Amino acid sequence: MYRSHNCGELRSSHIETEITLAGWAHKTRDKGFVVWIDLRDRYGITQLVFDEERSSKALLEKARAIGREFVLQVKGTVTERSSKNPNIPTGDIEILVSELHILNEALLPPFTIEDQTDGGEDLRMKYRYLDIRRNPVKDNLIFRSMVTMEVRKYLSGQGFIEVETPYLIKSTPEGARDFVVPSRMNQGQFYALPQSPQTFKQLLMVGGMDKYFQIVKCFRDEDLRADRQPEFTQIDCEMSFVEQEDILNAFEGLTKHLLKELKGIECEDFPRITYDEALRRFGNDKPDIRFGMEFGDLNEVAKHREFGIFNDAEIVVGIAVPGGASYTRKEIDKLVDWVRRPQVGAKGMVYVKCNEDGSYKSSVDKFYDQEDLEKWAEITNANAGDLICILSGEINATRSQLSALRMELAERLGLRKAEEFAPLWVVDFPLLELDEESGNYHAMHHPFTSPKPGQLELLDTDPGAVRANAYDLVLNGNEIGGGSIRIHDKEVQATMFRHLGFSPEEANTQFGFLMDAFQYGAPPHGGIAFGLDRLVAILGGQETIRDFIAFPKNNSGRDVMIDAPATIDDAQLEELNLKLDIRSEE
Structure with missing residues (x-):
């Protein structure tokens, strides 16, 4: 048999047990008088040891010739590890190898088979079968x-x-x-x-x-x-x-x-919630409710002044950003630039800082007084120390833009916690x-x-x-x-x-x-x-x-590993009664 145990199951209770393992050479460390090899399979990593005192010279030299990702089978005895590794389940033991068989040699991988690899996404997609060996995938x-x-x-x-x-x-x-x-x-x-x-x-x-x-x-x-x-x-x-x-x-x-x-x-x-309620409260039909920042409809309290941008809009709507009053003008300007990006499409953004002393400072102070801004704070549920971000325009587009801003701010504030559902x-x-x-x-x-x-x-x-x-x-x-x-x-x-x-x-x-x-x-x-x-x-x-996904396509719909889609030969096209006529431009 190729193995009696896998590389993740041996513990101190197995000490003095004769075992057989098989897997890939994850790392090798040669200190001259001793060679360690980390053997990896789907289940974990086990350290193998070869040393001058207990291993034959031929076995030690064979161990030194092992490269990364060589496929190995070893037989040996489970022994207590002198320098224990608390970071892996098998860290209390190692295998004193008595037999080493190279089942298959391997080329040097194009990227490291580690949790944090040096391979870019395109490279890892091309060699997806190697990427799958990494723990995250x-x-x-x-x-x-x-x-x-x-x-x-x-x-x-x-x-x-x-x-x-x-x-x-x-x-x-x-x-x-x-x-x-x-x-x-x-x-x-x-x-x-x-x-x-x-x-x-x-x-x-x-x-x-x-x-x-x-x-x-x-x-x-x-x-x-x-x-x-x-x-x-x-x-x-x-x-x-x-x-x-x-x-x-x-x-x-x-x-x-x-x-x-x-x-x-x-x-x-x-x-x-209904579809209409989702749009009204969150601006989209798949709201993230792990956090607040619900929409506040400001039409009734923002269109009574001579601010044409709001008066001409179908909707004026805002959200309260927790702790946002501490943002500098430069940081707020970056938010304005963010909503103006083509991917979002807003023409601009009005903001109100809710100061800790209960006063308000806005980008439209010329048109609105403290009483107006207080009503905006009430409708958006803004507290002292928050920032109110306000967009206006056509109903569907504006809701979509503010929804995008809400999600972006939640991401920046750490409110979209992966462990919460x-x-x-x-x-x-x-x-x-x-x-x-x-x-x-x-x-x-x-x-x-x-x-x-x-x-x-x-x-x-x-x-x-x-x-x-x-x-x-x-x-x-x-x-x-x-x-x-x-x-x-x-x-x-x-x-x-x-x-x-x-x-x-x-x-x-x-x-x-x-x-x-x-x-x-x-x-x-x-x-x-x-x-x-x-x-x-x-x-x-x-x-x-x-x-x-085990073997995904890239953003162009291509499988770069097997190079698909691909052309087919003329005989297949003829059999299918298809004619592919592609002429290059002169």
């Missing part, structure tokens, strides 16, 4: 495995059945672009990779499965960021004969289970969103979302006012899950398609299979999908999902 992947195991355990215990759905499906308009796959046997036709298993899980409910889940790969051909990947993983779930309350209770239970089992945190019932439900989303360019409405979630009970009739008279029977689960300022009660009636679904601009022929071409299924007794049903990558990252104390 290895531990993230192990943590991801623990999360998925707990998800399966909980949902299976609640009676959910895991069912696999197809990866080669029909292209449907779900918002993002599809990845398409040409069919060799059906010339000129294409499969699409699923953006979600949405219609299939609804068909499973028609099929009577009642409670379904799947940990499933999904694909979206969209612009990428650090927290997005072209392929991502969902915890996809659906239930029959349920209302919104049933879904919220079931998956609040799942989230509580994960927080308890993985983080040791007992949660109270999650707060719930603050979940909440956001409910009552608009069913439809208006595309200002085309003047047409599109589904805010997807076209299968049911309107709130009693609001179907509003689709003909005031479609923008219709609320969806939809909900998002937010954790620490990130949407980790979203879902809805689905339409299960063919006529209602046809009405929805009509309002989304589908002709009856287009609806039948795209979704006729689902409409047909509804005629055979579709139960009321609803569900939710969690973004597993994001959920794991947040539970792991981070927000960038890439470090929790």
Whole structure:
């Protein structure tokens, strides 16, 4: 056998035991009369020792020839370590090696295999298999495995059945672009990779499965960021004969289970706020409620003076920054520059310092007196020593800008603590969103979302006012899950398609299979999908999902390790009846 123990399990109780270990040479230290090698595997590090008194000359010379990341097998005796290392679990012992076998030599790695490495991100992505040997990445992947195991355990215990759905499906308009796959046997036709298993899980409910889940790969051909990947993983779930309350209770239970089992945190019932309330209080629909700095609407107390910027604005809104009155003018000017960046887009910022003596000093003292500023402080819940930051303009843009400033300030003030978890439900989303360019409405979630009970009739008279029977689960300022009660009636679904601009022929071409299924007794049903990558990252104390994916793509959607995507040869193109004609410019 290659090993009797792993490199993380030997302790003082094993002293005088004959053992066999295998792993990678992490570090070597040669003091002339003694050589130490740290042997590493997934489980930990064990120190090996070779010395002139107890090791043969040939064995000592062989040890000296070992390079970093050589794959080794050793046999030897567990002995007490004279200079103990309290920083590792095996630090009380070492292995006096009697046999050393080099299973494989290794090139010098392009970066150090250490927690704090000297390798940049691009280099580590190219050699991802080496990056995985580092504890931070290895531990993230192990943590991801623990999360998925707990998800399966909980949902299976609640009676959910895991069912696999197809990866080669029909292209449907779900918002993002599809990845398409040409069919060799059906010339000129294409499969699409699923953006979600949405219609299939609804068909499973028609099929009577009642409670379904799947940990499933999904694909979206969209612009990428650090927290997005072209392929991502969902915890996809659906239930029959349920209302919104049933879904919220079931998956609040799942989230509580994960927080308890993985983080040791007992949660109270999650707060719930409406979409409109989230925008009014926090400026976005996925608020981080680990800290305050809630929005204060200043319209009523800021538009009575001759300050044109406020008077001409749709909204004047501010937040109180704890301790911000101590900021220097230079520091405040930097904040103003920050909100003026193109990524934020504000034209400027008004500020008020709430002095410790109860007085106020603002950038608009010319227009507003102390009584005015005191009212602003009351509305924004500002205390002595705080700074009030105020933006104004068009409602949606201004709220978005102030939300970005709120999150930036919270980051700078250390208020977004990774070890704290603050979940909440956001409910009552608009069913439809208006595309200002085309003047047409599109589904805010997807076209299968049911309107709130009693609001179907509003689709003909005031479609923008219709609320969806939809909900998002937010954790620490990130949407980790979203879902809805689905339409299960063919006529209602046809009405929805009509309002989304589908002709009856287009609806039948795209979704006729689902409409047909509804005629055979579709139960009321609803569900939710969690973004597993994001959920794991947040539970792991981070927000960038890439470090929790074994082989991620870069920001251009490329796998630099295997060099994909790549061209294919002419023979394959011809077999698929595809012709790629790329001409370089003269």
